[in-house]
Amino acid sequence: xxxxxxxxxxxxxxxxxxxxxxxxxxxxxxxxxxxxxxxxxxxxxxxxxxxxxxxxxxxxxxxxxxxxxxxxxxxxxxxxxxxxxxxxxxxxxxxxxxxxxxxxxxxxxxxxxxxxxxxxxxxxxxxxxxxxxxxxxxxxxxxxxxxxxxxxxxxxxxxxxxxxxxxxxxxxxxxxxxxxxxxxxxxxxxxxxxxxxxxxxxxxxxxxxxxxxxxxxxxxxxxxxxxxxxxxxxxxxxxxxxxxxxxxxxxxxxxxxxxxxxxxxxxxxxxxxxxxxxxxxxxxxxxxxxxxxxxxxxxxxxxxxxxxxxxxxxxxxxxxxxxxxxxxxxxxxxxxxxxxxxxxxxxxxxxxxxxxxxxxxxxxxxxxxxxxxxxxxxxxxxxxxxxxxxxxxxxxxxxxxxxxxxxxxx
Numbered sequence: 324x325x326x327x328x329x330x331x332x333x334x335x336x337x338x339x340x341x342x343x344x345x346x347x348x349x350x351x352x353x354x355x356x357x358x359x360x361x362x363x364x365x366x367x368x369x370x371x372x373x374x375x376x377x378x379x380x381x382x383x384x385x386x387x388x389x390x391x392x393x394x395x396x397x398x399x400x401x402x403x404x405x406x407x408x409x410x411x412x413x414x415x416x417x418x419x420x421x422x423x424x425x426x427x428x429x430x431x432x433x434x435x436x437x438x439x440x441x442x443x444x445x446x447x448x449x450x451x452x453x454x455x456x457x458x459x460x461x462x463x464x465x466x467x468x469x470x471x472x473x474x475x476x477x478x479x480x481x482x483x484x485x486x487x488x489x490x491x492x493x494x495x496x497x498x499x500x501x502x503x504x505x506x507x508x509x510x511x512x513x514x515x516x517x518x519x520x521x522x523x524x525x526x527x528x529x530x531x532x533x534x535x536x537x538x539x540x541x542x543x544x545x546x547x548x549x550x551x552x553x554x555x556x557x558x559x560x561x562x563x564x565x566x567x568x569x570x571x572x573x574x575x576x577x578x579x580x581x582x583x584x585x586x587x588x589x590x591x592x593x594x595x596x597x598x599x600x601x602x603x604x605x606x607x608x609x610x611x612x613x614x615x616x617x618x619x620x621x622x623x624x625x626x627x628x629x630x631x632x633x634x635x636x637x638x639x640x641x642x643x644x645x646x647x648x649x650x651x652x653x654x655x656x657x658x659x660x661x662x663x664x665x666x667x668x669x670x671x672x673x674x675x676x677x678x679x680x681x682x683x684x685x686x687x688x689x690x691x692x693x694x695x696x697x698x699x700x701x702x703x704x705x706x707x708x709x710x711x712x713x714x715x716x717x718x719x720x721x722x723x724x725x726x727x728x729x730x731x732x733x
Contacts, residue, residue, distance in 0.1 A: 335621040346369050346674045367392045375403040379441055380415025400432040405440045416446065420453045427623040429457035435465040437489065442466070444492060445474035450510070454482060462513075463487035468630040469527035471495045483513035494530070499675050502526060507537055514540035521549040527582065529553055546603075547572035556589050557580045564600035571650075573601060575606040576657060587612045590640060599647035607648070611655040615638065627702040627713040630695075631720070633658060634671055638692060638722045640684060643671045645688045651675050654690075667697070692722035 327684075337719070374382050376723070379402060403418075423429075433453060436442060444448050454462075459480055464487065472492045479486075488509060495501040524532055531689065532552045533590060543568045552559070553685075555577050563573065577588040590611035613636040614620060621629050639657040645651060652675050660668040672693040677686045692698075697715055704711035717724040 325331070327634065332604045339523070355442060361619060368397050370461065372397055373401040373403075375401065376405055379404045380412065383422050384415065386709045387418055387425070391425075393596075394425050395428055397426045397429055399728050400426065400429060401433040401435075401626055402441075403433070403435040415673055418441065420446075420449060423450075423453040426457060429454065431461040432457075432459060432461060433463040433465070437465045444472050447472075447505070448475040448477040451477045451479060459483060461485040463521075465489040466491055469493060472502050476505055476508045479509040479512045479648045481512040482516055484516060485519040486510070486513050486517055487521040489525065491525050492528070493526050493528075502533065503533065506533070510538065511540075515537060515544070517541045517545050519547040520545060522587075523551040525551065526553070532556060535566060539566050541567050542568065544568060544569070549574040551576040551578055553579060555586070557591075557594070560594055560597035561600070563595075564602075566650060570601050570602060571603050572606040573604055574606075576608075576610040576660070577587065578610070585659050589613075589615055592640075592643065595644055595647050601622045603650055604648050605650050607651060608655040610658060610659060611640075611661070613640070614661070620659050621667045623700075623705055625702075626679055627697055628704055630669075630697050631713065631715065633669075634692065634695075635721055637671045639674065641675070642690045645675045650689075671695070673722070689723065692720065692724045694724055696725060709715040716718050 372386065376382070383402070417681050423432075434442075439592075460483060462480055462483055462485070464704040466489060469491055470493065473497055488506065489564065490502070492505065520538070522533065530553065530606050533552050547570055548563065548567055548570055549572075550559075552575075558577070563570070577586075579586045582692060587610045590609075590613050598604070601607075614633065617632075617636065619629065619632055637706075640656070641654045644654060654673045654675065656673075658667065658669050658671065672695075674691050676689050676691060678689050680687050694717065698720060699715065699717055702713045702717055704713045714720075
């Protein structure tokens with residue numbers, strides 16, 4: 324018996340593990356050993372496909388030329404265009420649609436053209452029609468544009484469990500609300516089955532936000548909701564728990580632009596009552612602004628003392644939230660860029676831990692900070708008195724920074 328035939332008689336599970344460890348060129352060679360090995364090898368090569376970079380249509384065109392048996396094993400496809408110079412040629416876009424139509428077992432598709440013009444607005448309906456045949460579970464579309472919607476209204480995909488839509492399109496000229504009509508049509512079919520939904524509403528200029536009531540059909544299944552809106556609408560804090568009572572993850576970003584600067588919703592302690600209605604919440608992220616009410620603005624990119632004050636304000640808010648949200652474990656505060664200070668944009672992460680008390684049946688909830696880049700050592704205070712030091716060693720900061728005072732593991 325030859326070595327090749329001995330290799331081919333190994334159990335499929337063992338063969339699959341061996342093939343996964345082989346370099347790509349060796350896996351290609353293994354395709355020639357037998358039909359059974361070819362099937363396993365094709366799966367290891369094509370089950371998860373990524374096409375990332377420039378000239379996307381040419382790359383996908385070469386992939387479109389592979390055999391039917393290779394296309395049948397594709398379950399995950401990521402397409403990410405980085406070309407910003409000009410739209411893809413029409414012939415290239417036709418090739419992309421042909422490829423998408425030829426993947427019968429596609430379950431997870433990410434189509435990201437944030438940095439490139441692959442699909443034109445008039446072709447959106449065609450895009451969704453090309454993937455409708457597949458048993459998709461997850462669909463993530465990031466649509467670059469700031470162009471008016473055009474062409475037939477696209478109809479979304481039914482049966483999805485996870486959906487992301489980054490929507491930058493504008494209204495048709497003279498047709499107010501048309502951009503949202505297209506978006507609702509994309510969202511509608513999948514709402515009854517969605518577990519995760521991420522929506523980014525980012526048109527050119529300030530335009531209306533979504534009517535969240537239009538998403539009510541997702542209320543029975545939705546557990547994770549991430550939403551970026553353009554207004555400073557605080558009423559969504561009361562609407563969301565009514566529409567989606569099973570949420571375990573909620574991420575909200577208010578991104579309101581005026582006078583060339585971006586602003587977020589000003590934090591109020593009264594929001595705790597609204598957030599407490601999300602009784603199952605484990606993970607929370609909010610972009611609320613604390614600095615305006617504190618009359619405390621960044622004075623320089625290296626204003627570390629300001630970083631400490633921003634951190635402490637959010638630590639206090641998290642400590643107030645923790646008792647109201649009994650299941651909360653992670654709370655992140657997204658801080659938007661302030662003016663021209665690039666470094667002012669940051670995330671302040673916190674964890675909530677349960678600890679025993681002297682009474683065995685009673686536990687207390689403790690909020691702890693998570694180490695950030697500026698923590699762990701002292702800094703010179705560039706905007707304070709000459710020679711002043713900002714104390715940023717972990718033991719000097721409030722919030723029992725995660726990892727600093729933990730007991731050593733056995």
